[in-house]
Amino acid sequence: xxxxxxxxxxxxxxxxxxxxxxxxxxxxxxxxxxxxxxxxxxxxxxxxxxxxxxxxxxxxxxxxxxxxxxxxxxxxxxxxxxxxxxxxxxxxxxxxxxxxxxxxxxxxxxxxxxxxxxxxxxxxxxxxxxxxxxxxxxxxxxxxxxxxxxxxxxxxxxxxxxx
Numbered sequence: 001x002x003x004x005x006x007x008x009x010x011x012x013x014x015x016x017x018x019x020x021x022x023x024x025x026x027x028x029x030x031x032x033x034x035x036x037x038x039x040x041x042x043x044x045x046x047x048x049x050x051x052x053x054x055x056x057x058x059x060x061x062x063x064x065x066x067x068x069x070x071x072x073x074x075x076x077x078x079x080x081x082x083x084x085x086x087x088x089x090x091x092x093x094x095x096x097x098x099x100x101x102x103x104x105x106x107x108x109x110x111x112x113x114x115x116x117x118x119x120x121x122x123x124x125x126x127x128x129x130x131x132x133x134x135x136x137x138x139x140x141x142x143x144x145x146x147x148x149x150x151x152x153x154x155x156x157x158x159x160x161x162x163x
Contacts, residue, residue, distance in 0.1 A: 048076035
């Protein structure tokens with residue numbers, strides 16, 4: 001490795017810059033008696049594939065008694081893969097009730113899946129987008145699993161939402 005110094009005649013005192021080593025892949029450039037090190041380009045930040053799931057969705061049926069809105073947030077990780085979180089609202093006695101915001105996972109078939117755990121049941125939510133002649137839609141399949149001894153039947157809904 002070649003060590004380059006300040007131009008001739010410039011004192012090399014403590015506190016002055018002096019090139020004593022070069023970064024791997026760096027170029028040492030000399031022009032007009034000055035020496036500079038051009039650092040190699042840093043790796044570009046990871047890029048993730050765009051996800052049609054990302055965004056705010058509302059139920060196509062304004063009179064639904066089920067899920068009214070869903071917000072899906074898609075984030076790009078350092079490793080170039082998407083991560084997902086889901087916020088849901090549904091019809092309830094007081095109008096519209098917010099569910100918690102929870103992480104979701106992408107399965108091998110393209111659905112993202114989230115689990116909501118409540119005191120009296122567990123809700124399994126699966127989401128996937130599709131397109132038809134009217135545009136892109138979000139299918140929201142929800143299965144509410146009640147304990148066998150609760151006296152409450154399990155509930156399954158299938159809702160269709162648009163942006």
